[in-house]
Amino acid sequence: MxxxxxxxxxxxxxxxxxxxxxxxxxxxxxxxxxxxxxxxxxxxxxxxxxxxxxxxxxxxxxxxxxxxxxxxxxxxxxxxxxxxxxxxxxxxxxxxxxxxxxxxxxxxxxxxxxxxxxxxxxxxxxxxxxxDLGRVSDDNGQSKWFATLLGCATDAYASRRADSLTWAKGPNKFTLAIAREIIRPTTHTYRFELEGVRPIPFLSDAENARRIARDGEIPDDGRVVIERQVGMATFGNTRCFGGGRAVCPRADHRDGMLDFTIAELCNPLMYVRYFNDFGSGNHADVPFVTSYRCRRARVECPAMRTAAHGDGEPLMRVPFTVEAVEAAGRYIVPAP
Structure with missing residues (x-):
C-alpha cells in the first residue's frame, strides 16, 4: 500500500x-x-x-x-x-x-x-x-487528471450540454442537461475492458444479483469485458458530480481503485421514475444500475462524438485508458 x-x-x-x-x-x-x-x-x-x-x-x-x-x-x-x-x-x-x-x-x-x-x-x-486521482490517457501518450468522476456516455453529452445552458445556475444546470439527454439517449455500443476488478463492499444483494445476471461472476484474474449499449457510464474516484449527484456512492479516494457505475439503456420513463434514487446514491432498488470497482479500464466507442468529461470538463476522446493513481493528489481540507 x-x-x-x-x-x-x-x-x-x-x-x-x-x-x-x-x-x-x-x-x-x-x-x-x-x-x-x-x-x-x-x-x-x-x-x-x-x-x-x-x-x-x-x-x-x-x-x-x-x-x-x-x-x-x-x-x-x-x-x-x-x-x-x-x-x-x-x-x-x-x-x-x-x-x-x-x-x-x-x-x-x-x-x-x-x-x-x-x-x-x-x-x-x-x-x-x-x-488518489483519476488519470485518462489516449493511445498517443497524452494524459489528463481528474479529481471526481469521468463520464463516458450520456453523462458526457449531458456535461457538454450543461456548458451551453448559460441561463441556468448552480446544480440545476446539470439536472436540466441530463434530463434533456435521457429523453433521447444516445445508442452507441461501448466496449469496456476492466482490469483489477474487485467486489464493492456492502453492495446490496439486489445490486450484486443484477451485476451477475448481466455480466457473470468476477473471474479470478479480475478482468471483465463489457460490450453493449449503455445509458450512462461513469468512473468515480469520489462519489458525486453535477452538484451533489451520488452516481458512485461507495467510491473511496484512498483505495487505488475507481468505482464504475453503468446506467443501462432503458425506457426514458424508467430514468424519470428512479431519477431521485439514482442521484441520491440509493441504487439498491434502481433496476438499471450496474456497479463495479476496478483499477483501470480501456474504453472504446467508435461512434462517440464528444470527449469524455472529467470534473465537468472535456478531457479525452475514445479510445482511452482510465486508471486510479494512488496518492497523486494533495488537498488542504478541514481537520477531522
Whole structure:
C-alpha cells in the first residue's frame, strides 16, 4: 500500500488563482473575502487572474517554478480545480480550494466550507490530506487528471450540454442537461475492458444479483469485458458530480481503485421514475444500475462524438485508458 500522509503543514505564502467569471461572477467577491481572511491570519498571498484553463496552467507553472509558495489556491469551481490538477498532480504541492463554481463537487467531497471566508480559514490552518486521482490517457501518450468522476456516455453529452445552458445556475444546470439527454439517449455500443476488478463492499444483494445476471461472476484474474449499449457510464474516484449527484456512492479516494457505475439503456420513463434514487446514491432498488470497482479500464466507442468529461470538463476522446493513481493528489481540507 502507498503512503497517504495527512497532517498539519505551515502555510505562510500562497498563490491564489481566480477566474472572475466562475460562478457567474461570484468568484471575484469570494477572492476578496479570502484575501481579507488570509491577511488577518498572517498568510501572505499573491493573487493571479486566469481567464482560461490555459492561463491557469501557465500561472500555476510559473508559481511552481518560483518555489516560493507553500500551497496553490484556486478560487473557482470544479473546472478550475481540474486545470490546476494538471500542474499540481504528483508534485507534492498541496492545493487549497475557495469554492466559487456551479457544482463544487470537489469541495463538497472534502467538506470544504462554501463560505469563502471559512474556506480561507481552513487553508490557513494547513491540514493536508493525500488522495488518489483519476488519470485518462489516449493511445498517443497524452494524459489528463481528474479529481471526481469521468463520464463516458450520456453523462458526457449531458456535461457538454450543461456548458451551453448559460441561463441556468448552480446544480440545476446539470439536472436540466441530463434530463434533456435521457429523453433521447444516445445508442452507441461501448466496449469496456476492466482490469483489477474487485467486489464493492456492502453492495446490496439486489445490486450484486443484477451485476451477475448481466455480466457473470468476477473471474479470478479480475478482468471483465463489457460490450453493449449503455445509458450512462461513469468512473468515480469520489462519489458525486453535477452538484451533489451520488452516481458512485461507495467510491473511496484512498483505495487505488475507481468505482464504475453503468446506467443501462432503458425506457426514458424508467430514468424519470428512479431519477431521485439514482442521484441520491440509493441504487439498491434502481433496476438499471450496474456497479463495479476496478483499477483501470480501456474504453472504446467508435461512434462517440464528444470527449469524455472529467470534473465537468472535456478531457479525452475514445479510445482511452482510465486508471486510479494512488496518492497523486494533495488537498488542504478541514481537520477531522
Amino acid at each position: 502507498p503512503d497517504y500522509p495527512i497532517g498539519y503543514e505551515p502555510i505562510g505564502t500562497v498563490a491564489l488563482l481566480t477566474n472572475p467569471r466562475s460562478g457567474y461572477g461570484s468568484a471575484r467577491h469570494a477572492t476578496e473575502r479570502a484575501l481579507s481572511h488570509f491577511n488577518k491570519r498572517g498568510v501572505e498571498s499573491v493573487a493571479f487572474t486566469a481567464m482560461t484553463a490555459e492561463d491557469n496552467g501557465r500561472l500555476i507553472r510559473q508559481a511552481l517554478d518560483d518555489d516560493d509558495f507553500d500551497a496553490i489556491v484556486v478560487c473557482g469551481g470544479d473546472g478550475m480545480i481540474n486545470s490546476a490538477l494538471q500542474e499540481t498532480a504528483d508534485t507534492g504541492i498541496p492545493l487549497g480550494i475557495i469554492p466559487a463554481g456551479s457544482g463544487n463537487d470537489t469541495a463538497r467531497h472534502f467538506r470544504i466550507p462554501m463560505d469563502p471566508g471559512a474556506a480561507a480559514e481552513v487553508i490557513a490552518d494547513g491540514f493536508v490530506t493525500t488522495t
